[in-house]
Amino acid sequence: DVKVTQSSRYLVKRTGEKVFLECVQDMDHENMFWYRQDPGLGLRLIYFSYDVKMKEKGDIPEGYSVSREKKERFSLILESASTNQTSMYLCASSSRGKGNQPQHFGDGTRLSIL
Amino acid sequence: GENVEQHPSTLSVQEGDSAVIKCTYSDSASNYFPWYKQELGKGPQLIIDIRSNVGEKKDQRIAVTLNKTAKHFSLHITETQPEDSAVYFCAASDYGQNFVFGPGTRLSVLP
Numbered sequence: 001d002v003k004v005t006q007s008s009r010y011l012v013k014r015t016g017e018k019v020f021l022e023c024v025q026d027m028d029h030e031n032m033f034w035y036r037q038d039p040g041l042g043l044r045l046i047y048f049s050y051d052v053k054m055k056e057k058g059d060i061p062e063g064y065s066v067s068r069e070k071k072e073r074f075s076l077i078l079e080s081a082s083t084n085q086t087s088m089y090l091c092a093s094s095s096r097g098k099g100n101q102p103q104h105f106g107d108g109t110r111l112s113i114l
Numbered sequence: 115g116e117n118v119e120q121h122p123s124t125l126s127v128q129e130g131d132s133a134v135i136k137c138t139y140s141d142s143a144s145n146y147f148p149w150y151k152q153e154l155g156k157g158p159q160l161i162i163d164i165r166s167n168v169g170e171k172k173d174q175r176i177a178v179t180l181n182k183t184a185k186h187f188s189l190h191i192t193e194t195q196p197e198d199s200a201v202y203f204c205a206a207s208d209y210g211q212n213f214v215f216g217p218g219t220r221l222s223v224l225p
Contacts, residue, residue, distance in 0.1 A: 100146035
């Protein structure tokens with residue numbers, strides 16, 4: 001089974017702090033994704049990566065950056081945390097197979113910015 | 115870009131009844147449609163998916179139907195059980211690797 005592990009289940013930070021969310025997958029997947037999940041809005045794509053050192057902006061990249069130095073690890077960075085970034089953050093991975101492949105999700109990090 | 119709508123937003127059914135959740139998409143290039151179940155405190159888990167060359171797919175009590183002409187697809191759960199209570203998300207994807215998700219449906223199965 002695919003395992004996507006997010007380093008923290010709950011995180012509380014202060015406004016203006018630099019925040020790192022870590023995600024590791026164990027299935028040698030090429031593709032990795034960061035979403036935020038808010039009630040009534042579903043999952044919105046922040047950033048994604050199709051390969052090591054590659055990154056692409058999703059639908060809501062403002063205020064975020066990412067890093068992918070190793071294939072299995074994808075980090076989301078909040079450069080200067082703000083209260084409107086309080087949310088559930090989900091990491092996902094998928095393989096680069098023939099045609100579309102399902103995304104596999106971690107259990108999320110619930111981030112509160114005070 | 116793609117837009118996915120999902121209805122209803124909440125659904126309550128009696129145990130043993132059927133549940134149906136419907137999604138519509140806007141981009142005719144979309145060709146892959148997964149459904150995810152999210153239980154409290156967990157990430158979304160894939161429960162079934164369908165590709166555009168197929169009209170229907172079943173897996174035990176779960177089925178998905180796709181109408182490409184009308185650009186909608188539906189999740190059908192038969193003989194519902196309390197453990198089916200969760201939030202369900204549909205998604206659509208074209209030949210790229212990115213998904214566009216619907217806003218979710220909270221299903222409650224009442225004993």
